[in-house]
Amino acid sequence: MSEAKSGISSIGTVATFLNGRACSDTLFHVLNHAFDHPLKEEERAVVPLAGGIMQHGYQCGMIWGATLAAGARAHRLLGAGSQAETKAxxxxxxxxxxxxxxxNNTNCFEITRIDKSSSATQMITYFLVKGGAVGCFRMAAAYAPVAFGEINRALSEDHVESPPAPVSCSAMLARKMGVSDMHAVMAAGLAGGIGLSGGACGALGAAIWILGVKSLKEGGGKLDSKASGAVDAMDRFLKCTGHEFECFKIVGRKFESVSDHASYLCSGGCSKIIEVLAGK
Known part of the structure; x- marks a missing residue:
């Protein structure tokens, strides 16, 4: 499978960030355009995942945005199904x-030392006094071309074994929420706390993103960390998990492989969480 060529530049990435975007949709937008496949509403819908899921300090929004871009590319190259989800x-x-x-870390709080509980003074100190915004711009500029290369490498690999469906908890959730095969594959890589890394739940992130996509396609306004549908979904999720966010704490371990995760899903793992997030 041939690799796409990157047209990503540091200046272009920073300009995208400065154009009123969050870290999450900056990466999503830059990568989609590099792959010549812009997705306007889908990009805007990832804004609430900035700051580590609605500013809770978990995985940086750039990772969420890049992972959704990888899923979009996987669907475009491979269509629907377990192979596309596995590669995502x-x-x-x-x-x-x-x-x-x-x-040196993946969590927003560990990098910035701020989250939704931070005071206005702490926010001002980080973004204005310490130049935190400039730091985020630099991170995005450095990460975007690397992310593009990672996506190309993964999707160009010929020898990736795909287990039978279901492969991804977040893709399962997407289908239960009634979205397209494209959106399900886009969400697939969020599984297991993003790429099976055990961080904040990928199904939760997928639910927040899908609710945003639906809202925007129905003519809803600007999304942010206080979007009502996302807040409601998070409340249901936290009640179901005993107020745990992270996959490895909810499950009790990290998944060793895509096949390990698929086996867990086949045995009914996380079925209650998926039902709760889907609003069933």
Whole structure:
């Protein structure tokens, strides 16, 4: 499978960020355009995942946005099904690994030391006094071309074994929420706390994103970390998980492979969470 060529530049990435975007939709937008496949509403709908899921400080929004872009590329190349979902997860694993290598962590709070509980003074100190915004611009500029390369490498790999469906918890959720096969594959890499890394629940992130996509396609206004549908979904999720966000704490371990995760789903793992998030 031939690889796409990147037209990503540092200046272009920073300009995208400065054009009123969050970190999450900046990466999603830049990568989609590099793959010549813009998705306007889908990009805007990832805004609530900035700041580590509605500013809760978990995985950086850039990882969420890049993973959704990987899923979009997987669907465009491979269509629907377990092969596309498996490769989306493999791409997500590479995206998480490369982000950690560049920034020494994946969680927004560990990088910025701020989250939704931070005071106005702490926010001002980070973004204005310490130049935090500039730091985020630099991170995005450095990460975007690397993310593009990770997606290309994962989707160009010929020898990736795909287990039978279901492969991804987040793709399962997407289908239960009634979205298209494209959206299900886009969400697939979020599985297991993004690429099976055990972080904040990928199904939760997928639900928030899908609710945003639906709202925007129905003519809803601007989305942010206080979007009512997303807040309601998070409340249901936290009641179901005993107020745990992270996959490895909810499940009790990290998944060793895509096949391991698929086996867990086949045995009914996380079925209650998926039903709760789907609003069933």
């Amino acid at each position: 997860i493999v791409a997500a694993q590479g995206l998480v690994k490369s982000f950690r290598a560049q920034n």
